[in-house]
Amino acid sequence: MAETIYVLGEGGMVIAMDLPLPESIQERLDRGQLRRVHSDGSPYTSAPARTAPAPARGSALTDGAVPRPGARAGKDDWVLWAMATHALPQENAEGMTKAQLQELGEQPEPAAGARPSEDAPKADWIAYVVRQGRMSMEDAEAYTKADLIALVS
Template identity: 55%
Template sequence: MAETIYVRGEGGGIHPMDLPLPEPIQERLTKGMLQRVNEDGTPYIEAAPKESEGSGPVFTTPLTEPAKTANKPDWVGWAVVQGADPEEADGMTKADLIEKYGTPSTT
């Protein structure tokens, strides 16, 4: 039986979605264009996985800065967490996102 999560869409509606999410939905969730919420619409706080569960896919925007080698959706999500507009961040290049929202290198 598939696990069901709740996602707030761009229009504000809350939609139940079975896991695994379709790739385009997962990408928009990673970018911060959609938000995972509880069934009643309150913010979802992801619990740390139990040791026996292993590490599955992440269904929320990143809480820590992605590696410089991470893909663009991870950087878009990070920029959104930092206060960027999701659509504006998605329109930037990965290099621009790293320059504007990444920790400066000390090399």
């Protein structure tokens, strides 16, 4: 049996239509010339799909970083933060205690010897340049972060 939807026509009349819609009607619906409504003419709203919440993404105020939850935040907030910041799979993050989640660093630890991200603190860049043997710690501290990045690029 075909599913029936209701469409508000251009003249304001509610019309019952079976799916799939004729091509010309579907095109007019896609262009916004017709609108899907409930049988009484009220605006149609579909039920949102029930899925796991997506990890939050930071705003422009936080430069895209997800802010660390406060100490009194619930475990769910800590799970979302760990998923977004540390790229932990949901099952792993949910399997950790709140205390374990709180012990995670502000940013994920780079792999040993890995090049730091461009938004990493200057200290990480100094350590990276020194590990590579490009210069001493004292010399590296005299450079700006931008200079250190340019040096290894």
